[in-house]
Amino acid sequence: MxxxxxxxxxxxxxxxxxxxxxxxxxxxxxxxxxxxxxxxxxxxxxxxxxxxxxxxxxxxxxxxxxxxxxxxxxxxxxxxxxxxxxxxxxxxxxxxxxxxxxxxxxxxxxxxxxxxxxxxxxxxxxxxxxxxxxxxxxxxxxxxxxxxxxxxxxxxxxxxxxxxxxxxxxxxxxxxxxxxxxxxxxxxxxxxxxxxxxxxxxxxxxxxxxxxADWTGILGLALGLSTLTVVLEEGQRERWFDSTLIIGLSLLSALGFFLVALGQFTARKPIVRLGLLRNPRYASVIFIVSTVGAAIYGISYLLPQFLGNIAGYNAQQAGSIMLLSGLPAFLLMPVLPKLLQSADSRWLVSLGLVMFAASCFMDVNLTSDSVGHDFYASQLVRGFAQILAMMPLNSASMAAVATHEAGDAAGLYNMARNLGGSIGLALMGVLIDRRQSYHDAMIRESLTANSTLGQDHMAAQTQGFLAQTGDQALAQLKAIAQLSASVARQASVMTFNECFYLLGIALVVCIPLALLLQKPAASPVR
Structure with missing residues (x-):
């Protein structure tokens, strides 16, 4: 004893x-x-x-x-x-x-x-x-x-x-x-x-x-991803399936992904370990990072377009507004490793997604008079959100798999982020094209010759141009052209607001999935 x-x-x-x-x-x-x-x-x-x-x-x-x-x-x-x-x-x-x-x-x-x-x-x-x-x-x-x-x-x-x-x-x-x-x-x-x-x-x-090697899967991967990327990038410009090019590339992409799926059953070691997606924690990471990638790439397209086409900024001025979202990265850099090590990944990612969605909703009330400083707050919130969402996702993707699976998991993770970005850009292109045409048509329908407000506006504009040109017919043509440009501008602003709103909704949908994430195992204390 x-x-x-x-x-x-x-x-x-x-x-x-x-x-x-x-x-x-x-x-x-x-x-x-x-x-x-x-x-x-x-x-x-x-x-x-x-x-x-x-x-x-x-x-x-x-x-x-x-x-x-x-x-x-x-x-x-x-x-x-x-x-x-x-x-x-x-x-x-x-x-x-x-x-x-x-x-x-x-x-x-x-x-x-x-x-x-x-x-x-x-x-x-x-x-x-x-x-x-x-x-x-x-x-x-x-x-x-x-x-x-x-x-x-x-x-x-x-x-x-x-x-x-x-x-x-x-x-x-x-x-x-x-x-x-x-x-x-x-x-x-x-x-x-x-x-x-x-x-x-x-x-x-x-x-x-x-x-x-899994040459069936390699051929399928190269064929499927390359053609899919071209379809997503060029689809809107080519009017999607009205184009024989897009139809042909889509069929090649489908064939490529069929070969990748075939390789999962025939190869001793498939080139893409799709079996990793059977792990719900890792699958959650992939879905979230695809959505966040779509949001990041989508906003990187929307914001310069708005600043260039609506606010009249040049590329360097628009770039300075874009760079604001990188400022939080430098502010958080001293504490970020400690935060990632001590905090639960699930709550960090959830908070990041909430803030990212909030930053999108902050930009849904844009007007034709909005300029760079109207994006200061949303860009700073977006910068903190991206750090809080993406950093734990990097760690969670590695924590969800064994060490010998790290290479395959990293490849699938980064592919999902980029592919999500390509899909996001394609959807933004479709949405902007369709909704802008819709809003333009609706505004034009609401403008009638019987509108007192419209008549007063046209009369004032015509008088202004008449004072400049001295030609009544030319002044009327200039007034009509200005009204048409104003309608197109308002339709564009309404479309940008809808795009930011839909990106916010997509990020909100991902929040419940963050609860499935796995926090990296803490190292034993000395």
Missing amino acids: VEALATPAPAAAPRAANATLTDWVAVAAGSLGALLATLDISITNSALPQIQGQIGASGTEGTWISTGYLMSEIVMIPLAAWLTRVFGLRRFLMGTAIMFTVFSMYCGLSTSLMAMVVGRIGQGFAGGAMIPTAQTIIRTRLPAHQMSVGMAVFGLTVLLGPLMGPVVGGWLTENASWRWCFFVNVPVSVALVALLWSGLKPEKSDLEQFIK
Whole structure:
């Protein structure tokens, strides 16, 4: 009995050792690569008019400069985990970083639309590898008690990249040349290669995995995602299924996804682990991140359109308003890792979704007189919301799967975010086109020749133009043209309000799913 009482209690399991300097170098390399890839998604947006003018592309053709990048990036993202296993992480990432540099220089030197699109496709393919592998590095190189720091760094780069892209691109275009939107990648890529060389250990290639790969799924993935991206990007401009091009691409996309599904049953190791979606916690993450991705990309389209077309802002002025939502990231940076480590992911994501939806509802009462300062409050709230929603989602996606599934989970997670963004942009395009036409028609129907208010307005405008021109007929024509422009402007404002409202509703729908998320396991206390 005495011996039993004297037996010491088992010691608590020691906390895992802190990450080494080499581990943090690897994390820095992964985050820098992700920043480079996400920045280049939108860096050409501000420079498109200048690029199109110098390479001889029309406005419609110029959209392929962005579409080509997105199309190839979204194909590469889910392939990254497999290619990492085939070539080894360091060799694969260094190869894609060099490839990204070469294609960036090729874009900067391009003199034709075809050359530019080829360069952007190559850029997107290389950049798509850098986003999910950054998450994989963090998941495999950092101990549990430091995981939140790494995920915070990764999440900030992914959020800030698309926001900084138009601002950086606009500044370079106005102060140097649009070609520097691509040449600026060269020194950054050199630094990235150096970090990868020193931070990652060399690994042996496994060419057997290349030979025995799920080639049915790989073919289907490349075919399905690339054609789906083009359908979503070009569908509205081509009038959807009135176009034989869209019908053909849709059929190819359906065939591609059929091959991916076939690979789930025939391949020993499918290229996309759709079986991960049987995990309700991980499936909840995927659905939420798709919706949040649609909201982020949708607002990144709506806000510059409103500021440019309604408020009359140039690209650089609109970019400064967009960048306001990045300010909370810097304010929260000192406390974010601790917050992610100590707070429950479910409540953080729920709060983020509530704030994100609220920021959308704050923009549903816009008028034709609204300008940049009317978006200050909503942009700041949106910035806090994106941090609180996206950061825990990054961690929750990794916490929901085993360590050996991290690469596949990261690829599916990032693919879902980008695909959600493409779907969001497509839906915004359809909604704007349809609702603007509807509101324009309704306002015109309400304007009749018997309206006293309308008659007084037209008379006043005609007198004003008559004083300028001295020609009664010309003055009446100018008054009618101004009224028509005013109707179109009001219809556009009403449509923008509806778009923000629907994005808010979509985010509210996701709030119950946040309760299914799993908080990353806390590390044992020392």
